Amino acid sequence: MLTFIGLGLFDEKDISLKGLEAIKNADMVFAEFYTSRLMGSSLEEMESLYGKKVNLLYREDVEISPDWLAEAKDKNVAFLTGGDTMVSTTHVDLRLRAKNLGIETKLIHGSSIASAICGLSCLQNYRFGKASTIPHPYTSSRGITVISETPYDTIKLNKEHNMHTLVFLDIDKDKGYMTINQALSLLLQVEEKRGEGVMENAIAVGIARAGSEAPVVKAGYAHDLKEDDFGEPLHILVIPASLHFIEAEALVELLGAPAEILEGLDD
Numbered sequence: 530m531l532t533f534i535g536l537g538l539f540d541e542k543d544i545s546l547k548g549l550e551a552i553k554n555a556d557m558v559f560a561e562f563y564t565s566r567l568m569g570s571s572l573e574e575m576e577s578l579y580g581k582k583v584n585l586l587y588r589e590d591v592e593i594s595p596d597w598l599a600e601a602k603d604k605n606v607a608f609l610t611g612g613d614t615m616v617s618t619t620h621v622d623l624r625l626r627a628k629n630l631g632i633e634t635k636l637i638h639g640s641s642i643a644s645a646i647c648g649l650s651c652l653q654n655y656r657f658g659k660a661s662t663i664p665h666p667y668t669s670s671r672g673i674t675v676i677s678e679t680p681y682d683t684i685k686l687n688k689e690h691n692m693h694t695l696v697f698l699d700i701d702k703d704k705g706y707m708t709i710n711q712a713l714s715l716l717l718q719v720e721e722k723r724g725e726g727v728m729e730n731a732i733a734v735g736i737a738r739a740g741s742e743a744p745v746v747k748a749g750y751a752h753d754l755k756e757d758d759f760g761e762p763l764h765i766l767v768i769p770a771s772l773h774f775i776e777a778e779a780l781v782e783l784l785g786a787p788a789e790i791l792e793g794l795d796d
C-alpha cells in the first residue's frame with residue numbers, strides 16, 4: 530500500500546491526525562520537498578514527532594526513476610509532501626505507476642496554499658481562474674537573460690474573464706526561493722516590454738509564510754509592493770481581477786491597500 534500524505538503549510542504540527550497515524554503505522558516513510566517545504570520545521574523535527582526515519586527523495590527519484598515504489602508491493606509505504614499532496618504537483622503520475630505495479634494507493638489530504646490564499650487574501654475562491662508559476666529567469670546559450678512571459682499572459686487571460694490569478698513562485702535548488710519582490714519586478718519588466726497594460730496600476734496581494742504564527746499579507750499597487758519587505762519564504766502572489774466591493778473593502782481595511790481603490794465601486 531502506498532499512502533500519499535499532505536503535511537500542511539508550515540511546520541511538523543500541521544499534519545492531520547489521520548496523516549500522523551498513517552505515518553506511525555508505515556513500514557517505510559519517504560518525502561519530497563522540492564514542490565513545497567515546511568519552512569518552520571526540519572527533517573529531524575519531523576522524524577522526532579513521527580518516531581520514524583524519513584527518506585528524502587529528489588525530483589529525479591520521484592519523476593524519473595521512482596525505484597522505491599517497489600517497496601510498497603509488500604509494505605506500508607508513506608509518501609509525504611508539503612501542503613496537499615495532489616495540489617500543484619505531478620504526483621498523480623506516481624499513482625498511475627503504482628497501479629501498473631499492482632500497488633494500492635490512498636490519499637490523506639493536508640491543508641493547502643490553494644485554500645489558504647482565499648482566507649488570507651480575502652478574495653473569493655470561486656473568482657480564481659487558471660493559476661501560474663513564475664520561474665527564475667535563465668541565461669540562454671547566447672548569454673541573454675530570458676524572463677518567462679507565460680505568467681503575464683495567464684494574468685491577462687484571467688483579467689479578460691474577470692478572474693483573479695494565483696501565482697506560485699519558483700523553488701529552485703540552485704537559485705533558491707523566489708520572493709514576492711522578485712516576482713513583481715519580473716511581471717513589471719514584462720509589462721514594460723509588452724506595454725499591454727496588464728500590470729499597469731495593477732493591485733497585487735503578497736502572502737508570506739501562510740500557516741505560521743505570523744504570516745505577512747499585504748495588498749497594494751504592484752509597483753509599491755515590489756519594494757516592501759515580506760521576510761522569510763515561502764512567498765506567493767495574487768493578482769486580482771476587478772474587485773467586488775466586499776473584497777476591495779477587505780483589502781483596504783485588513784491588508785493595507787490604499788483607500789482610493791474603493792472609489793467608483795458599488796456597495
Ligand SMILES: C[S@@+](CC[C@H](N)C(=O)[O-])C[C@H]1O[C@@H](n2cnc3c(N)ncnc32)[C@H](O)[C@@H]1O
Binds near residue numbers: 539612641736737
Ligand atoms: C508548487 S506549489 C505546491 C503546493 C502544495 N502542494 C500545497 O498544496 O500547498 C508550491 C508553491 O506554493 C507557494 N507556497 C506553498 N506553501 C506556502 C506557504 N506556507 N506560504 C506561502 N506560499 C506558499 C510557494 O510559492 C511555493 O513555491
